[in-house]
Amino acid sequence: MAFRPVRSEAATASRGYISAATFPVSVTERLYLADDAVTTFEATVERVLSDPARIVLDRTHFYPTGGGQPHDTGTIRATDGDGDTPWRVVDTEMADTVHHEVEPTGDAGSSDEAPALPEPGTDVTCEIDADRRVAHSRYHTAQHLLSALLLDEFDAQTTGNQLYADRARLDAAYERFTDDDLDRIEARLNELVADARPVSSYTMDRETAEATLDTDRTRIDLLPDSIEELRIVEIAGADEGDEPYDRTACAGTHVANTSDIGEVVVTGRETKGPEEERVRFALAEHVDVE
Numbered sequence: 001m002a003f004r005p006v007r008s009e010a011a012t013a014s015r016g017y018i019s020a021a022t023f024p025v026s027v028t029e030r031l032y033l034a035d036d037a038v039t040t041f042e043a044t045v046e047r048v049l050s051d052p053a054r055i056v057l058d059r060t061h062f063y064p065t066g067g068g069q070p071h072d073t074g075t076i077r078a079t080d081g082d083g084d085t086p087w088r089v090v091d092t093e094m095a096d097t098v099h100h101e102v103e104p105t106g107d108a109g110s111s112d113e114a115p116a117l118p119e120p121g122t123d124v125t126c127e128i129d130a131d132r133r134v135a136h137s138r139y140h141t142a143q144h145l146l147s148a149l150l151l152d153e154f155d156a157q158t159t160g161n162q163l164y165a166d167r168a169r170l171d172a173a174y175e176r177f178t179d180d181d182l183d184r185i186e187a188r189l190n191e192l193v194a195d196a197r198p199v200s201s202y203t204m205d206r207e208t209a210e211a212t213l214d215t216d217r218t219r220i221d222l223l224p225d226s227i228e229e230l231r232i233v234e235i236a237g238a239d240e241g242d243e244p245y246d247r248t249a250c251a252g253t254h255v256a257n258t259s260d261i262g263e264v265v266v267t268g269r270e271t272k273g274p275e276e277e278r279v280r281f282a283l284a285e286h287v288d289v290e
């Protein structure tokens with residue numbers, strides 16, 4: 001099989017898959033890796049940066065853009081700020097650590113002089129926009145199902161993916177999906193959703209991952225040598241005791257059960273390149289019904 005770099009998931013792998021243990025202590029603890037359902041949390045400001053205004057926290061549940069999944073948005077406000085207006089988190093990015101890009105809200109946002117960013121050491125209460133996060137988690141989990149079933153039933157490796165809060169696309173190494181193929185893919189996706197299969201995550205050391213994971217599904221060889229521990233996301237098999245339906249390294253957020261995805265519609269396909277197909281899909285509630 002021709003070499004095909006797994007673009008979006010692997011491109012961010014160098015930062016996405018690194019375990020907390022390999023970071024120096026000053027780096028933000030990324031709480032979303034252990035629990036991707038929490039959207040309200042307390043933290044302490046470690047430092048602030050300007051141009052653009054950014055806040056670094058000691059710990060965060062905000063997901064930074066990576067692995068084809070867009071960043072979280074939300075608010076950060078001083079915990080005992082006596083009704084201070086919150087800062088709006090407009091972007092979250094992984095640089096040396098997680099940067100929360102913020103803008104003033106309310107009256108502060110309309111005045112000429114921007115208010116000062118919170119001092120390092122300030123305790124803050126953070127709230128992630130839950131609707132946007134949940135939508136990303138549903139689409140991301142649907143993408144795992146789609147990647148697994150395309151490999152399983154079409155021998156088509158995923159080469160890239162991008163999700164949004166209302167649609168997603170996936171690129172696969174395949175010559176051409178027919179209309180019948182797309183119908184079959186959609187039916188199978190919805191079967192897997194209806195199966196209500198548990199989705200779980202845990203960490204695995206690299207050596208075990210290399211010995212255990214399907215290398216057509218997870219290109220561990222593309223990860224930098226420095227990564228010694230991977231976060232594994234697993235979708236259970238049909239029955240208890242069965243092998244997992246899917247198991248791959250991923251640092252994104254996902255729902256806890258495939259039934260939380262809801263009905264999926266395959267909305268189209270296009271040729272992405274020689275022997276590369278792009279499949280578009282969306283949750284039924286995001287598709288206009290004619």
Ligand SMILES: [Zn+2]
Nearest residue numbers: 140233250252
């Ligand atoms: Zn994922």
